[in-house]
Amino acid sequence: MLDRTQIQCIVEHHGKEIILHEHMRIEQNSYQHGVVTTFAHSIRVACLSVWLADRMHLWNRVDQRALVRSALLHDYFLYDWHEWDNGTHRLHGLTHGQTALLNASRDFQLGSVERDSIARHMFPLTPIPPKYLEGYIVSLADKVSATRETLSPARFTKPRKHSRRPRLQRA
Numbered sequence: 001m002l003d004r005t006q007i008q009c010i011v012e013h014h015g016k017e018i019i020l021h022e023h024m025r026i027e028q029n030s031y032q033h034g035v036v037t038t039f040a041h042s043i044r045v046a047c048l049s050v051w052l053a054d055r056m057h058l059w060n061r062v063d064q065r066a067l068v069r070s071a072l073l074h075d076y077f078l079y080d081w082h083e084w085d086n087g088t089h090r091l092h093g094l095t096h097g098q099t100a101l102l103n104a105s106r107d108f109q110l111g112s113v114e115r116d117s118i119a120r121h122m123f124p125l126t127p128i129p130p131k132y133l134e135g136y137i138v139s140l141a142d143k144v145s146a147t148r149e150t151l152s153p154a155r156f157t158k159p160r161k162h163s164r165r166p167r168l169q170r171a
């Protein structure tokens with residue numbers, strides 16, 4: 001079974017290109033849930049996705065690289081959805097998977113597993129389910145992470161935006 005350090009190494013190894021991309025600065029300055037930035041949330045979802053695949057013994061059925069990259073890019077919509085913008089972000093929950101896919105396709109070479117997993121990670125809020133196992137894992141990890149982050153007592157403290165990349169979070 002993979003430990004925390006091994007999981008972080010896997011995420012860094014497969015996700016390096018994404019983590020170091022200049023547009024991740026936008027994620028580092030956008031809040032996702034409570035005081036957690038979209039960047040920190042995406043790292044958490046990637047670590048938790050690897051943990052879930054490992055604990056469920058799915059490595060013979062899951063593409064580890066596609067899993068990590070899908071998780072890191074699932075919320076690559078590149079705006080702060082809390083900011084007022086004449087209502088454009090009102091349908092954020094329904095539309096941001098497609099926006100993330102558009103942005104990610106522009107910035108990275110994506111395979112079919114990555115494209116599908118990013119676009120459909122909000123299932124069942126959006127009606128079309130993921131086509132691949134990797135997409136279900138990312139979707140589950142996202143919901144677990146979002147719930148934890150939303151209910152965390154830290155959200156009631158004064159938020160601080162990260163000026164530099166945070167360390168990888170616990171899976």
Ligand SMILES: [Fe+2]
Pocket residue numbers: 074075096121122142
């Ligand atoms: Fe999302």
Ligand SMILES: [Fe+2]
Pocket residue numbers: 041045074075142146
């Ligand atoms: Fe998410």
